[in-house]
Amino acid sequence: MAADNKTTTPIKSETVKAPQIRTGAENIEAYLPLLKDKKVGVVTNQTGILQHTTTQRMQGGVLSTSENIHLVDFLLSKHIHLTKIFAPEHGFRGTADAGEHIKNGKDITTGLPIISLYGNNKKPTDKQLEGLDVLVFDLQDVGARFYTYISTLHYVMEACAENNIPLIVLDRPNPNAHIIDGPVLEKENKSFVGMHPVPVLYGMTIGEYGKMINGEKWLTNGIQCNLTVIPCKNYTHNSTYSLPVKPSPNLPNDRAIALYPSLCFFEGTNVSVGRGTNIQFQVYGAPYFSDTKFEFTPGPNEGAKNPKYNGTRCYGYNLTGINRLEKLELKWLLNAYNITPDKSEFFISFFTKLAGTKKLQQQIKQGLSEEAIRASWTKDLNSFKLTRNKYLIYD
Known part of the structure; x- marks a missing residue:
């Protein structure tokens, strides 16, 4: 190079x-x-x-x-x-x-x-x-x-x-x-x-x-x-x-990198995260989100030769005003599930691999609040932090 x-x-x-x-x-x-x-x-x-x-x-x-x-x-x-x-x-x-x-x-x-x-x-x-x-x-x-x-x-x-x-x-x-x-x-x-x-x-x-x-x-x-x-x-x-350089084709800027951990869950659902647009991982939507004003239409581009909903108009939410997050956000995932008419088609099998647990999908289906879901992570997070501390190089 x-x-x-x-x-x-x-x-x-x-x-x-x-x-x-x-x-x-x-x-x-x-x-x-x-x-x-x-x-x-x-x-x-x-x-x-x-x-x-x-x-x-x-x-x-x-x-x-x-x-x-x-x-x-x-x-x-x-x-x-x-x-x-x-x-x-x-x-x-x-x-x-x-x-x-x-x-x-x-x-x-x-x-x-x-x-x-x-x-x-x-x-x-x-x-x-x-x-x-x-x-x-x-x-x-x-x-x-x-x-x-x-x-x-x-x-x-x-x-x-x-x-x-x-x-x-x-x-x-x-x-x-x-x-x-x-x-x-x-x-x-x-x-x-x-x-x-x-x-x-x-x-x-x-x-x-x-x-x-x-x-x-x-x-x-x-x-x-x-x-x-x-x-x-x-x-x-x-x-x-x-x-200084985008780490992969669908993380084009700092905003997408900040939103990626929260929006990547959608890769295990029937919702698009904007692959096939120039605002990948900065939006989310689907053709059936008909009550929203924002829209985008995925098409083939670098890193997305055949994106989800290729050529189909999607309605959804524009997150390009967000630059930095302080936690993993669940509100967008919960919102998308709640407004999906046919919830039986929302999740695909890949979701469990992304979540790393079957519990998250079950909790969403059960209608648990974001606070309740987050509380269920506390014990494991505290244990991980003790493990993490042993290997830190930086403050």
Whole structure:
């Protein structure tokens, strides 16, 4: 992936800048020495970028040149022996539909082989890891249990443990790290959209999450990965962080990322969340919500070749005025269920996998209030918080 977005800005030598959040990928001095003279593989996609800054003294101050460069290009520019790329759901370029089968291929820019870690090959095979001395993991997570990059992390850690290959996770901020909320997954509902007993919003970076996978011995047979987390700088769980690149096709902006944990439940119902529009995960609706004024019509676009209600006018609710949430919101799900004429068709089987429990669907059908449903999560959430505390890197 070619570097882009170069900017050149003269900075006066006496200027003092407030500390900016630096990702693990930008914590260069912490990981480059670990890769020197090693055969390296990398798990990444379009989110694996870093801002690389060079400075040059000149008359009257300092000339600072910054550029957003992809990790793959950066490692090659530093003469790291990079041999292959592993890509998660949505592919290396991040343009594929959710759930779409991704084929192995070759990166046009670098010529490096790309191995898909989605579909039938979610876990790197022994052969795919053969010859590697170390694997680097750099994916931008959004902090929701059903976002599959943490499941990819699990399988990568497991494969590395089985093949005695060290794994280096370049940590990135979690834009939803300030919230710990939702039902905790029950083991009988484990799937690729939820592999661990954590709530929907778990309030950890992907590096912290990797430490938890190891520490709680969630890998097969309790094996543990030789894991190194390269931390972010100037970051806390309450930091506001705007993603420089959309993490997947249907999370186009900060608003969608904030709403995603609450609206993703609709993926297990007959309600659309705006896939096939340019306001994905910022609206919800269906053709039978006829009493609402807002409307949208899904159609094929990047990341949604055949969206729910393709070509059919939907009526619903516009949430584009919301920018930040402080909890997992259930009110939209409850409202949609209550105004659905034929409630027998509202849920599909995928809902239980997303919820991680059968209880949420049962509670909604029983007419429980949001307060009663939330109260039922309290015991498990408190237990999880004690587990979480053991693995935190940041305040």
